[in-house]
Amino acid sequence: MPESIGTKKIIQGEDIILLVDEKTTLHATSHTLKVDLEMKELRTKDTNGKEKAPGDISWSVDGDGLVVLDDSIENAHSSEDLLGIVLSKKLVDVVIKSPLTGLAKMYTGKAYITTFSLSTPAGDNATYSYALTGSGNLTPADNPQP
Structure with missing residues (x-):
């Protein structure tokens, strides 16, 4: 939820989401x-x-997340799913949007996942990173409000 300072709303990172083929990326951190x-x-x-x-x-999206096994979360890509998309060279639909009232635009386009990396440091969380490279336009559209 956004933080309020007087009449201003400060948007938090978790208030803007990325969808790849209509699914979020599981346990995304940025x-x-x-x-x-x-x-x-x-x-x-x-x-x-x-x-x-x-x-x-030209446009691109970089993302990071924690490698987590979580069967309770539906409609999300795991790190293994993202690696599979890279290996299949699949063109994906990308949507960047927010469910918050007041953020009037969402952005859509087509992209390839062109980079995937997995970090597995001893004694720390396993993480993954990826990069989407846009293919064609990034198009603004009205963001349907909940």
Whole structure:
């Protein structure tokens, strides 16, 4: 739930979720959305210096989670599921959204899981990390409110 400071609501990380093929990632600890706008350089014989113009947009999502065996959670990808998606080279549907009232947009697109890593340090929690690389547009849409 968001933290309130006066009339402001501070959104917590757990208030924004990532869905891969309509499922969350099991015991996720973080997600990072990155959107890049390529800048093309324009230079002619009539200009001094380089001018810039917008080009293509690329996007990606990085995620981390704990490796947990938890049969009580339905509709979630385990770390093994994510590795299986990488190995199958499957194009997945991605949705980034929040169930909170006031966050009016959600973002959808298609992506490949292009990186998966498993960390198993002695005496500590096993964790996994992955990266999704967008294929095509990341599209904003109205976020249906609960």
